[in-house]
Amino acid sequence: MKKKTTIYDIAKALNITVSTVSRALNDFPTISKATKNAVLETAKTLNYTPNKLATALKLGKTNIIGVIVPTVQASFFASVINSLEDGLKDKGYRIILYQSNESLAKEINGVKALLEAQVDGIIASMSLETNETNHFEEVVKQNKPLILFDRVNKSFGVPTVTLDDFMAGYIATQHLIDKGYKKIALLTTVHQIKIFSDRLQGYKKALLDNNLEIIDEFIIYGGLSIKDGRFGVGKLMRKKNKPDAIVAGDDFTALGAIKKLIEIGETPPKIGVIGFSNEGFSAYITPNLSTIDQHANEMGKECAKMFLKMIQQGNPYDEVSHTVLTPTVIDRESTGRIYK
Amino acid sequence: MKKKTTIYDIAKALNITVSTVSRALNDFPTISKATKNAVLETAKTLNYTPNKLATALKLGKTNIIGVIVPTVQASFFASVINSLEDGLKDKGYRIILYQSNESLAKEINGVKALLEAQVDGIIASMSLETNETNHFEEVVKQNKPLILFDRVNKSFGVPTVTLDDFMAGYIATQHLIDKGYKKIALLTTVHQIKIFSDRLQGYKKALLDNNLEIIDEFIIYGGLSIKDGRFGVGKLMRKKNKPDAIVAGDDFTALGAIKKLIEIGETPPKIGVIGFSNEGFSAYITPNLSTIDQHANEMGKECAKMFLKMIQQGNPYDEVSHTVLTPTVIDRESTGRIYK
DNA sequence: CTGAAAGCGCTAACAA
DNA sequence: TTGTTAGCGCTTTCAG
Numbered sequence: 267m268k269k270k271t272t273i274y275d276i277a278k279a280l281n282i283t284v285s286t287v288s289r290a291l292n293d294f295p296t297i298s299k300a301t302k303n304a305v306l307e308t309a310k311t312l313n314y315t316p317n318k319l320a321t322a323l324k325l326g327k328t329n330i331i332g333v334i335v336p337t338v339q340a341s342f343f344a345s346v347i348n349s350l351e352d353g354l355k356d357k358g359y360r361i362i363l364y365q366s367n368e369s370l371a372k373e374i375n376g377v378k379a380l381l382e383a384q385v386d387g388i389i390a391s392m393s394l395e396t397n398e399t400n401h402f403e404e405v406v407k408q409n410k411p412l413i414l415f416d417r418v419n420k421s422f423g424v425p426t427v428t429l430d431d432f433m434a435g436y437i438a439t440q441h442l443i444d445k446g447y448k449k450i451a452l453l454t455t456v457h458q459i460k461i462f463s464d465r466l467q468g469y470k471k472a473l474l475d476n477n478l479e480i481i482d483e484f485i486i487y488g489g490l491s492i493k494d495g496r497f498g499v500g501k502l503m504r505k506k507n508k509p510d511a512i513v514a515g516d517d518f519t520a521l522g523a524i525k526k527l528i529e530i531g532e533t534p535p536k537i538g539v540i541g542f543s544n545e546g547f548s549a550y551i552t553p554n555l556s557t558i559d560q561h562a563n564e565m566g567k568e569c570a571k572m573f574l575k576m577i578q579q580g581n582p583y584d585e586v587s588h589t590v591l592t593p594t595v596i597d598r599e600s601t602g603r604i605y606k
Numbered sequence: 607m608k609k610k611t612t613i614y615d616i617a618k619a620l621n622i623t624v625s626t627v628s629r630a631l632n633d634f635p636t637i638s639k640a641t642k643n644a645v646l647e648t649a650k651t652l653n654y655t656p657n658k659l660a661t662a663l664k665l666g667k668t669n670i671i672g673v674i675v676p677t678v679q680a681s682f683f684a685s686v687i688n689s690l691e692d693g694l695k696d697k698g699y700r701i702i703l704y705q706s707n708e709s710l711a712k713e714i715n716g717v718k719a720l721l722e723a724q725v726d727g728i729i730a731s732m733s734l735e736t737n738e739t740n741h742f743e744e745v746v747k748q749n750k751p752l753i754l755f756d757r758v759n760k761s762f763g764v765p766t767v768t769l770d771d772f773m774a775g776y777i778a779t780q781h782l783i784d785k786g787y788k789k790i791a792l793l794t795t796v797h798q799i800k801i802f803s804d805r806l807q808g809y810k811k812a813l814l815d816n817n818l819e820i821i822d823e824f825i826i827y828g829g830l831s832i833k834d835g836r837f838g839v840g841k842l843m844r845k846k847n848k849p850d851a852i853v854a855g856d857d858f859t860a861l862g863a864i865k866k867l868i869e870i871g872e873t874p875p876k877i878g879v880i881g882f883s884n885e886g887f888s889a890y891i892t893p894n895l896s897t898i899d900q901h902a903n904e905m906g907k908e909c910a911k912m913f914l915k916m917i918q919q920g921n922p923y924d925e926v927s928h929t930v931l932t933p934t935v936i937d938r939e940s941t942g943r944i945y946k
Numbered sequence: 947c948t949g950a951a952a953g954c955g956c957t958a959a960c961a962a
Numbered sequence: 963t964t965g966t967t968a969g970c971g972c973t974t975t976c977a978g
Binding site: 317345363364379380381404547551 | 657663677723747892
């Protein structure tokens with residue numbers, strides 16, 4: 267268990283001082299080519315690994331940023347993290363990952379843990395349980411960048427990166443209308459997080475703009491899952507007044523809806539179905555699923571960009587900006603009926 | 607930009623010394639209840655956040671562990687990371703994530719970066735480009751736990767957690783044979799990483815054990831992707847001697863194979879298809895795909911367990927163990943032909 | 947161009 | 963039970 271080599275070892279080996287070594291290592295202009303090369307060389311020979319911890323302690327900057335997501339197992343979050351890490355690693359930033367598992371308690375712990383680890387900032391998407399922002403307050407108080415994405419609270423004055431969920435609801439509905447569907451149901455859920463109410467508003471607005479009636483019993487509030495999709499369809503198709511298309515709350519719900527529709531002989535696109543998220547399976551199921559692309563990768567990139575900007579400007583909260591990404595329709599078979 | 611509060615501030619406020627504060631904060635037995643409470647209280651009032659960086663520097667232990675994977679965007683790796691992070695966070699460990707993007711150069715950089723960040727250990731799965739282990743050597747040299755999982759190099763003397771890939775190839779093939787298929791083709795790839803050759807051996811052994819002939823032209827070496835799956839099937843079905851079932855290198859390849867088979871009217875399970883990985887979509891496509899479960903979550907858990915064990919025992923490399931997980935067949939429609 | 951020395955925030959050995 | 967102090971490895975100001 268030999269001791270690790272430090273700049274002191276390099277200094278001793280060359281009969282110079284640590285300050286010179288430090289300067290050489292950090293490429294200061296005021297250093298002679300000769301000493302610099304000598305330092306670099308002995309650093310290599312001595313198998314020197316810089317201790318960023320010490321640097322971080324000294325400088326008050328770790329170059330580590332904390333990321334809190336409900337779970338990396340959801341393809342959306344995995345994609346965000348993927349592009350986030352990718353975009354930041356070249357700038358010298360590392361990422362500490364913390365999963366909240368949709369639990370507020372864990373999210374609170376996460377913020378605390380990351381702060382204790384002295385991260386330079388936090389990028390987070392709120393858990394479904396989260397109904398307050400007190401735990402995030404401390405990040406702001408420490409004047410460290412905090413960016414919320416996708417599942418955000420905009421009344422809390424931190425920068426956010428989100429999808430335009432009103433528009434998402436709108437274009438999903440409009441897409442169905444464009445394809446000739448006229449009696450459009452919505453499988454949704456109620457939640458603190460504004461996403462779902464925004465989408466609902468978008469759905470309603472699209473109907474209105476097309477002079478279609480908003481039928482209350484076509485709006486089903488339930489969970490979001492394959493099972494809920496099946497259940498929702500069951501409920502809808504038992505009515506005397508049946509819809510001819512369905513906007514599902516997410517792709518899993520849409521999948522459940524499709525399965526149920528196939529069972530009862532109303533295989534999409536006979537009844538149109540559109541989802542949200544563009545999950546991995548959406549392109550591969552039969553009929554493959556039209557859906558709303560949430561641009562996860564862009565979201566990661568935007569978060570990275572915003573973080574870098576906040577770090578650069580002296581005070582991260584000098585100007586708090588909200589980036590809103592534009593959702594797009596992915597047109598596939600499940601909405602492919604063409605007759606107006 | 608007020609200064610952060612440190613244990614010195616707490617000490618000053620209570621007219622005691624930092625060592626007492628430190629002891630109180632760390633719950634030393636030799637501290638009086640009174641002072642301890644006082645410390646805890648003022649810590650709260652002063653809004654104290656411990657600086658783990660300083661602790662880490664002092665103790666030479668960060669409680670951070672580095673994780674290197676090709677990408678979090680693959681569901682397998684996402685699952686491993688999910689259970690890894692989940693299993694380790696309660697033990698006080700955080701995870702720094704580093705994606706190699708299947709690039710050796712990035713993987714090398716990753717090891718370096720993580721070592722500089724003074725991680726307590728590294729858990730990694732090798733990139734497809736990786737053909738040497740020099741860059742990992744340094745981790746071992748520093749006597750820090752290094753665990754390789756899934757894509758490993760067993761001749762390199764570090765602990766590993768893997769799936770029994772020979773068995774995976776074997777049971778996939780045996781499954782098809784059990785279902786009555788007799789002319790079984792294999793869509794695979796060649797690679798440094800032993801996984802694929804192991805599976806090939808398993809495939810061959812299963813055929814042998816069942817007195818089925820190994821037909822060279824039934825073994826197609828290509829890439830692994832939807833496109834490669836289509837291509838492979840095209841190639842196979844153009845032969846005069848056609849297979850009646852296909853073991854595909856992964857689920858994507860299997861998916862491509864299925865799509866192509868449907869197109870040419872040989873919809874599985876007419877021709878059987880089995881994949882590897884149990885990707886998210888596998889259960890949802892039509893026909894849904896039989897596949898080999900790689901037990902990603904268990905793999906993460908095993909890595910976590912192994913890491914903890916290595917940390918505990920004085921020298922992490924005292925006993926180098928290799929955990930091998932048992933693959934299991936997920937029996938779905940794509941192999942559902944029953945006639946012997 | 948280089949050196950000396952303080953200090954980032956914490957822990958722990960030693961003393962009291 | 964508490965205090966004193968050195969030091970983890972590094973950067974940077976001030977001198978030279």
